[in-house]
Amino acid sequence: MEDDDTQDLSICLVKIGNARDKVAFATLFKWFAPKIIRFGIKTFNNEASAKELLQETMTKVWKKAHTYDETKGKASTWVYTVMRNVSFDMLRKIQSNKEDTISDDIWPMLDSDENNNEEAYPDHLMSRTMSDHVEQLPDNQQQVIKGVYFNELSQEQLAKQLDIPVGTVKSRLRLALAKLKQYIGEDS
Known part of the structure; x- marks a missing residue:
């Protein structure tokens, strides 16, 4: 230049x-x-x-x-x-x-089969305790809790997957949540 x-x-x-x-x-x-x-x-x-x-x-x-x-x-x-x-x-x-x-x-992605497993949530503070409480529920209520909260399915999707009416899913969910509330305690 x-x-x-x-x-x-x-x-x-x-x-x-x-x-x-x-x-x-x-x-x-x-x-x-x-x-x-x-x-x-x-x-x-x-x-x-x-x-x-x-x-x-x-x-x-x-x-x-x-x-x-x-x-x-x-x-x-x-x-x-x-x-x-x-x-x-x-x-x-x-x-x-x-x-x-x-x-x-x-970061591994969790498959839906792994979501049914309590080891899929090792980092959550209450996961072990919550899994223990969920395991105390009757099988049909466990299915609904795990489907809705762990697998994040809608009630309609879960009803279709389990081949039951949506109203049954709602009833089981309501009963399961009431029992979990008792297990965990009102303050939690």
Whole structure:
């Protein structure tokens, strides 16, 4: 880059900062766009992210041009610093999204067969106690409690699964909850 080009870029940046000069911004954009795209493709390994880097960088240049001080450095250094910071933000965002995906992969999903099993809830404070209380219920009431609360089935779904009327599911559920309330105690 020649000194004239460096001076022209600084003048453009000052004009953008002071007067929101669109012609100066177009000049700056035309100069930096291919360089930022090239850097973005090298960094992110895809053109879409490179274009996003260009857009974010130049948006920040437009918004923050008033903070540029030509006595402290070249315009190109200032723009590349903005670009570098934007690319770090994008990389952090990408890394964060990868970590979200990884967390989905490492947490096991419980199958409905496992939901009937008290080991499926080892981390719950009351799970052991609650499972003991549920086990004291008659079988038909256990089925309803486990279906509605552990397997999160609607009463209609459970009635269909057990091949009984919805009213029977509701009655069994009401009786089971009353017994559990007695087992656990009024205060709990």
